Amino acid sequence: MLFVFGPRSSLLLPFVVPGLVAAGWLLLRAGRRGTPADALLALLIGLPTLTIMQWMLGFAGWYDSHDGYSTAMFYVPWQLNLLLGPAYYLYFRSLTNQDFRLRPRAWWHFLPGLVKISLFAAAAAYDLLWLHGVRGQELPYHFGTKGPAAALLDGLAQPVAYVVYVMLPAYGWLVLADYRRYRRYLNDNFSDAERLRFAGLRQLLLLQALSLGLSLLFEVLDVIFNFGYTEAWNYFALRGMLIYALIAVGVQANYAAATSPLRFEPGATPAEALAAEEGPAEITVAQPQASAAAPDPAALPPELLPWRDKLLALMADEQPWLEPELTLTELAQRLRTNPNVLSKVINAGCGQNFNDFVNTYRVQEASRKLADPRFAHYSLVGVALESGFNSKSTFNRVFKKLLGQAPSEVVRPKS
Numbered sequence: 001m002l003f004v005f006g007p008r009s010s011l012l013l014p015f016v017v018p019g020l021v022a023a024g025w026l027l028l029r030a031g032r033r034g035t036p037a038d039a040l041l042a043l044l045i046g047l048p049t050l051t052i053m054q055w056m057l058g059f060a061g062w063y064d065s066h067d068g069y070s071t072a073m074f075y076v077p078w079q080l081n082l083l084l085g086p087a088y089y090l091y092f093r094s095l096t097n098q099d100f101r102l103r104p105r106a107w108w109h110f111l112p113g114l115v116k117i118s119l120f121a122a123a124a125a126y127d128l129l130w131l132h133g134v135r136g137q138e139l140p141y142h143f144g145t146k147g148p149a150a151a152l153l154d155g156l157a158q159p160v161a162y163v164v165y166v167m168l169p170a171y172g173w174l175v176l177a178d179y180r181r182y183r184r185y186l187n188d189n190f191s192d193a194e195r196l197r198f199a200g201l202r203q204l205l206l207l208q209a210l211s212l213g214l215s216l217l218f219e220v221l222d223v224i225f226n227f228g229y230t231e232a233w234n235y236f237a238l239r240g241m242l243i244y245a246l247i248a249v250g251v252q253a254n255y256a257a258a259t260s261p262l263r264f265e266p267g268a269t270p271a272e273a274l275a276a277e278e279g280p281a282e283i284t285v286a287q288p289q290a291s292a293a294a295p296d297p298a299a300l301p302p303e304l305l306p307w308r309d310k311l312l313a314l315m316a317d318e319q320p321w322l323e324p325e326l327t328l329t330e331l332a333q334r335l336r337t338n339p340n341v342l343s344k345v346i347n348a349g350c351g352q353n354f355n356d357f358v359n360t361y362r363v364q365e366a367s368r369k370l371a372d373p374r375f376a377h378y379s380l381v382g383v384a385l386e387s388g389f390n391s392k393s394t395f396n397r398v399f400k401k402l403l404g405q406a407p408s409e410v411v412r413p414k415s
Helices: 007-031 036-059 068-074 081-095 104-134 148-154 157-189 200-227 229-258 270-275 302-317 330-336 339-350 354-371 380-386 392-401
Strands: none
Touching: 007 036, 007 229, 036 068, 036 081, 036 229, 081 104, 081 157, 081 200, 081 229, 104 148, 104 157, 157 200, 157 330, 157 339, 157 354, 200 229, 270 380, 302 330, 330 339, 339 354, 354 380, 354 392, 380 392
C-alpha cells in the first residue's frame, strides 16, 4: 500500500508534487551556483510542503495501514515551523546582499528547529534501532507501529506550537524593520531604486503574514469546534495554494537579486549611519546646481566644503545624472573620493539623500524640456528617457514628489 487515491488525498497531491519538485530544483541550483537565496527559498517551499504531505499520506491510508508506513509517519518531523521564521529572515538578508553567506552565526537562528529534528532522530534511533532492532522488543503503541520515545514526543507538540506562534511574529517584525532600513539604503546609494525595491519582498511579507494568520485562525477554530481530520483538510488545502504563490514570487525575487548590485547590511551601511532626516527639496528650474544644494553649506565640516563645491561642479559640467543607473559609488569614483565622504556631503551639505539629490537634476531637466517648444513633439516617455530616468513610472512618481504635480499636468507649448 503506497498510496490510496481518494478525493482528499488526491486533491492535496497537486500541492505536494510541485512543492517537492521546486524545492529539489532550487537545492540543486544552490549547490551548483553557491546561492544562499535558492537554498533558503527551497526551505521556505519545503516546510509547508512537508506539512501538507503528512496530511496527504494520512488521507492516503498511511496512519491506518498498521505496518511500516504507519511507523514512518511517527518518526518524520513533519511540522517544522520552528524553521519558518528564521528562514524568512535569512532569505530577506540573502536577497538584499550579494555577499551574504550562511555562516555559523546564521545557523544559530535554526537552532530550535534543529533541536526538534535531533529529538525525532534520537527517538527513531532508540525505538527502531535499539529497542526493536537490537533488543527485539515490539513497539507497544498504535497497533505495534510506534515506540515509547515517539509517544513521549507527542507531549511536546503543544508547547512547540506556542513557541512557533511567538517566533513567527518576532521574525516578521525583524524582516519588516530591516525592510524599512533597506529602503533607506536604496535611497542613499542608488539613483534608480525602483527596480531594486523588490515588490516580491513585500509580497513575501504578505504571504508570511497570511500563513501565520491562517495558522492562528485554524488553532482558534479548532479549540472552539474541535475539528476532525475532514475539517482540518480545508486548512491544509488553503496552505497548499500558498505554495504556488511562494514559488512564483520567490523565483522572481531570486532572479532580481542575482542581477542587482546590492550590499545591504542592516545597521552597518555607511550611508545610513551618516544620513539625516531629509524633507522634500525645493526646486528652481533656472538654477539646477543651486537648487540641489539649498541647505546652508555651513552644516558641513570645513574639510568637506571643497568636496561639496567639486560635486556641484561635476554635476553641472559632466551631467552624470543623465545616466539612469548612476550609483553613489560610481559618483564617488569620479570625484576621486570614497562613498562615505560623498554620502555625508550630500546628506549634510545638500540636505538630501543620494536618490533625491540626483533625481532633482533629472526633474529640473525634464521641466526644462517640457517648457521648451523644441521638445513639444516629445512624448512624456521621451522626455523622461532624455532626462536620465529609466522608466515612465519612476519619472511620474519622482516628478510629483519633487514638484507636487504629475508631468501630464504640466502645460506644454506647441511646436
